[in-house]
Amino acid sequence: MARIGVLALQGDFEKHSLMIEQLGHQAVAVKKKEHLSGCDRLIMPGGESTAILKLIDRLGMRDTLEKFIAGHPVMGTCAGLIMLARQADRLPVPPFAAIDILVQRNAYGRQIDSFIDRIDVDFDGCNKQMEAVFIRAPKIVALGPEVRVMARHKQDVVLARQKHIMVASFHPELTEDGALHDFFINKL
Amino acid sequence: MLKEQFKLKVGLAEMLKGGVIMDVTNADQAKIAEDAGAVAVMALERIPADIRADGGVARMSNPKMIKDIQKAVTIPVMAKCRIGHFAEAQVLQTLGIDFIDESEVLTPADEDNHIWKHDFKIPFVCGCRNLGEALRRISEGAAMIRTKGEAGSGNIVEAVRHMRRVQSEIKHVATLDKHERVAFAKNIGASLELVQYVGEHGKLPVPNFAAGGVATPADASLMMQLGAETVFVGSGIFKSSDPEARAKAIVTATTHYDDPDVVCKASESLGEAMPGIEISSIPENEMLQNRGW
Numbered sequence A: 001m002a003r004i005g006v007l008a009l010q011g012d013f014e015k016h017s018l019m020i021e022q023l024g025h026q027a028v029a030v031k032k033k034e035h036l037s038g039c040d041r042l043i044m045p046g047g048e049s050t051a052i053l054k055l056i057d058r059l060g061m062r063d064t065l066e067k068f069i070a071g072h073p074v075m076g077t078c079a080g081l082i083m084l085a086r087q088a089d090r091l092p093v094p095p096f097a098a099i100d101i102l103v104q105r106n107a108y109g110r111q112i113d114s115f116i117d118r119i120d121v122d123f124d125g126c127n128k129q130m131e132a133v134f135i136r137a138p139k140i141v142a143l144g145p146e147v148r149v150m151a152r153h154k155q156d157v158v159l160a161r162q163k164h165i166m167v168a169s170f171h172p173e174l175t176e177d178g179a180l181h182d183f184f185i186n187k188l
Numbered sequence B: 001m002l003k004e005q006f007k008l009k010v011g012l013a014e015m016l017k018g019g020v021i022m023d024v025t026n027a028d029q030a031k032i033a034e035d036a037g038a039v040a041v042m043a044l045e046r047i048p049a050d051i052r053a054d055g056g057v058a059r060m061s062n063p064k065m066i067k068d069i070q071k072a073v074t075i076p077v078m079a080k081c082r083i084g085h086f087a088e089a090q091v092l093q094t095l096g097i098d099f100i101d102e103s104e105v106l107t108p109a110d111e112d113n114h115i116w117k118h119d120f121k122i123p124f125v126c127g128c129r130n131l132g133e134a135l136r137r138i139s140e141g142a143a144m145i146r147t148k149g150e151a152g153s154g155n156i157v158e159a160v161r162h163m164r165r166v167q168s169e170i171k172h173v174a175t176l177d178k179h180e181r182v183a184f185a186k187n188i189g190a191s192l193e194l195v196q197y198v199g200e201h202g203k204l205p206v207p208n209f210a211a212g213g214v215a216t217p218a219d220a221s222l223m224m225q226l227g228a229e230t231v232f233v234g235s236g237i238f239k240s241s242d243p244e245a246r247a248k249a250i251v252t253a254t255t256h257y258d259d260p261d262v263v264c265k266a267s268e269s270l271g272e273a274m275p276g277i278e279i280s281s282i283p284e285n286e287m288l289q290n291r292g293w
Helices: A013-022 A049-058 A062-071 A079-084 A179-186 B002-015 B027-036 B048-054 B063-072 B086-094 B131-139 B157-175 B178-188 B192-201 B217-225 B243-255 B260-267
Strands: A003-007 A026-030 A041-044 A074-077 A085-088 A099-104 A115-123 A126-134 A139-143 A148-153 A156-162 A165-168 B020-024 B040-043 B077-082 B099-103 B124-128 B144-147 B231-233
Touching (some): A003 A013, A013 A026, A013 A041, A013 A179, A041 A062, A041 A179, A049 A062, A049 A079, A049 B027, A074 A079, A074 A179, A079 A085, A079 A099, A099 A156, A115 A156, A115 B002, A126 A148, A126 A179, A126 B002, B027 B063, B027 B243, B040 B063, B063 B077, B077 B086, B124 B131, B131 B192, B144 B157, B157 B178, B178 B192, B217 B231
Parallel strands (some): A003 A026, B020 B040, B040 B077, B099 B124, B124 B144
Antiparallel strands (some): A099 A139, A115 A126, A156 A165
């Protein structure tokens, strides 16, 4: 059984924790830097990236998170993708630059432009369809040579990884399908 | 399709959890709120305390002012329409508002009917005082429920009353068997299907937030400990002596609501909170929470 930290400063962290527990692992709500010790992996959830980044700095968690991200598998969904990116627009403080992607926030528009669709995901050569929920979603507008594309929606890359960092612009935690979490915990 | 749409609506409410939603009346205030770490702003022309003081009919805000706020921030922008005023809601949807609050803070447009919220692509939040009221709003399509509290009072007592009432009714339903829930649904005037859901899951089918009277970091902590998943702060921030510091402090206290050390530190050197009103001094016909059913 793995111990998976879920950054729990704000957002839908409980949905991630539920999915982790359904897969038979332990979820740890990370609200302070000491909560990270003993975690094998970390999920940065959906929520408001500006609010979460502000809280990270205000609560003095940036250095600890940076060190953890450098040495452990991390998955970011939506706001989590923004926080792990090399660069994103209109952010009050810099993101963690853990994956070589350039991100445009709210790229599809406002809530009225939110949508659900099916995508084909490449799990290391094994393809699977997944339901993808896009809520005020960001877009990856450029990616570096070391970033591997795992799924697209139309032309847009919506799931990508670079070594031990994986990011999704959609919300697997809002569906019943634990495939991506399972891949993150067992294969990344 | 309807099911997918509802999932998207509740999905946005999920993203706002654990955060603070702040009332703002212009772009500058919206920036202050965003910088303080708000997860969304509620754009309105007058904050509830001023609506209460000014009297007269309170309506949906001017679209121009809402657009200015949308341009100023990247976080979701909410706005209020009058209870039952679906044409105001249509205008807000056209503006691309992220969440509509069908709110008792504005003067009701319809004393019998609330908006049929399933007709909209935009999610709605509605206020409630008890479980029956919450479930009626959810039946109409609300994707988020909040306590009504007593807006603009700076007094937490009514929000506490409403949150405790909803939570204790939820606990009660869970103790009833399926047969008993039918009579319970009839008594509280709610859909049987939703009452069964609450009984089986021990919670509402949509996120449950707190609003109406939050003025201090400890108020936010109290509401979160009573079961709120996010906190709305209306007049509490921009009616205080130092809005910026208070906004930050309430955000920090909401994240660490269960850690009194953090709430204590956040509460230091904040300046004056808004003055607040004793509820018993508000005439019955001026109580905002009695609007809507």
